[in-house]
Amino acid sequence: MPDQVTVIGGSGALGSGLALRLAAAGVPVVIGSRDPGRADEAAARVREKLPAADVRGLANGPAAAASEVVFLCVPFRSQSETLTNLKEHLRDGQLLVDATVPLAAAVSGKATRVLGVWQGSAAQQAAEMVPDGVRVVAALHTVNAPGLKDLAHELDEDVLVCGDRRADKARAAAFIELIPGLRCVDAGRLEQARIAEALTALLIGVNARYKTHAGIRLTGLTDRPW
Amino acid sequence: MPDQVTVIGGSGALGSGLALRLAAAGVPVVIGSRDPGRADEAAARVREKLPAADVRGLANGPAAAASEVVFLCVPFRSQSETLTNLKEHLRDGQLLVDATVPLAAAVSGKATRVLGVWQGSAAQQAAEMVPDGVRVVAALHTVNAPGLKDLAHELDEDVLVCGDRRADKARAAAFIELIPGLRCVDAGRLEQARIAEALTALLIGVNARYKTHAGIRLTGLTDRPW
Numbered sequence: 001m002p003d004q005v006t007v008i009g010g011s012g013a014l015g016s017g018l019a020l021r022l023a024a025a026g027v028p029v030v031i032g033s034r035d036p037g038r039a040d041e042a043a044a045r046v047r048e049k050l051p052a053a054d055v056r057g058l059a060n061g062p063a064a065a066a067s068e069v070v071f072l073c074v075p076f077r078s079q080s081e082t083l084t085n086l087k088e089h090l091r092d093g094q095l096l097v098d099a100t101v102p103l104a105a106a107v108s109g110k111a112t113r114v115l116g117v118w119q120g121s122a123a124q125q126a127a128e129m130v131p132d133g134v135r136v137v138a139a140l141h142t143v144n145a146p147g148l149k150d151l152a153h154e155l156d157e158d159v160l161v162c163g164d165r166r167a168d169k170a171r172a173a174a175f176i177e178l179i180p181g182l183r184c185v186d187a188g189r190l191e192q193a194r195i196a197e198a199l200t201a202l203l204i205g206v207n208a209r210y211k212t213h214a215g216i217r218l219t220g221l222t223d224r225p226w
Numbered sequence: 227m228p229d230q231v232t233v234i235g236g237s238g239a240l241g242s243g244l245a246l247r248l249a250a251a252g253v254p255v256v257i258g259s260r261d262p263g264r265a266d267e268a269a270a271r272v273r274e275k276l277p278a279a280d281v282r283g284l285a286n287g288p289a290a291a292a293s294e295v296v297f298l299c300v301p302f303r304s305q306s307e308t309l310t311n312l313k314e315h316l317r318d319g320q321l322l323v324d325a326t327v328p329l330a331a332a333v334s335g336k337a338t339r340v341l342g343v344w345q346g347s348a349a350q351q352a353a354e355m356v357p358d359g360v361r362v363v364a365a366l367h368t369v370n371a372p373g374l375k376d377l378a379h380e381l382d383e384d385v386l387v388c389g390d391r392r393a394d395k396a397r398a399a400a401f402i403e404l405i406p407g408l409r410c411v412d413a414g415r416l417e418q419a420r421i422a423e424a425l426t427a428l429l430i431g432v433n434a435r436y437k438t439h440a441g442i443r444l445t446g447l448t449d450r451p452w
Binding site for chain 1: 338339370373382383386411412413414417418420421422424425427428429431432435436438439440441442443444445446447448
């Protein structure tokens with residue numbers, strides 16, 4: 001059985017879809033939410049669809065402490081506050097997989113635009129905020145939440161993974177690639193996350209224009225680029 | 227027979243590949259270069275591979291004036307100077323298809339990083355610099371130049387087209403889609419070009435890492451999104 005992972009923001013759109021897909025792949029999942037009641041409800045919704053799933057809900061703090069790999073799937077407007085609150089719960093050796101996209105919608109702007117983040121990207125902001133020894137990679141930005149949540153929807157797309165150490169990226173990819181139809185591509189250092197984050201805003205526009213759930217594929221790569 | 231197009235920077239890497247592929251698709255092509263001798267040589271190289279091709283070389287100015295649709299394929303460090311020099315040659319009603327990527331390599335930085343352009347993107351800089359009535363769209367950033375230049379290489383990727391009027395984007399797409407294996411996707415307003423431009427820097431990193439010529443595909447779209 002794969003190791004357990006935590007999904008912070010697991011009651012939100014992307015987080016709940018990710019928790020569902022990981023659970024469907026046999027991964028034990030801890031769903032974290034600010035409100036433990038909402039985390040419980042989100043876990044119950046996963047078990048409704050997947051009665052055999054090993055999924056439970058916890059408040060963000062204990063949820064973050066519960067697993068070695070922690071996915072952060074919160075809206076940009078909550079990212080900084082969430083990471084401040086997780087400082088006493090995260091620890092050396094854990095891997096944080098940040099999926100935050102700094103959409104301008106966070107400040108009532110358009111979802112097809114991103115904000116400039118002082119550190120360069122939401123992922124770099126996360127890397128600055130986590131306790132020493134917590135590794136950060138960025139991934140999953142471009143994966144459409146409604147497509148994840150619908151188990152009948154066949155995924156067929158790449159996930160750009162950015163991070164400063166290849167081993168960290170491979171560790172995140174090992175979980176993400178348990179989800180059928182998702183292939184991880186090493187997209188470079190963590191600083192490249194600004195591009196993957198911005199690309200999400202472009203895809204949101206494409207989705208509105210074409211009334212679809214677009215994903216991205218890199219062509220010209222071998223099938224298993226890890 | 228399709229209308230003639232001009233490729234400014236047609237002796238460069240992307241420009242010569244684009245001229246070759248358009249010529250192979252039966253499009254009459256005028257290759258523009260700062261040095262008309264280099265433009266002639268670039269045209270001769272196309273005719274070596276495609277003896278029946280209707281391709282000729284001109285200095286940038288007359289080349290830009292020669293066609294209703296003008297592709298701009300120059301390095302970022304030359305974009306501004308080129309457009310200044312083209313001011314007296316471009317005219318109302320023409321369409322400029324800007325493929326400029328503001329790679330940090332323009333100022334001895336990394337090709338995996340982009341510069342911040344005051345206007346938001348190289349394409350918006352182009353739009354600011356062209357004479358009144360010249361329409362600007364952005365396209366082709368992510369298409370790998372070596373892949374274009376090798377006719378034996380089967381293209382299989384999407385081209386993100388950004389612009390403020392759909393008719394302009396469709397006009398550019400009508401030419402680009404004459405090249406087998408390229409599909410154009412409406413990627414939103416011209417301001418979105420900053421994302422397509424930056425994505426190119428990410429792909430350059432992927433190409434180095436995976437020793438390939440990666441392109442992008444958007445999944446989840448119908449085959450002919452126009």
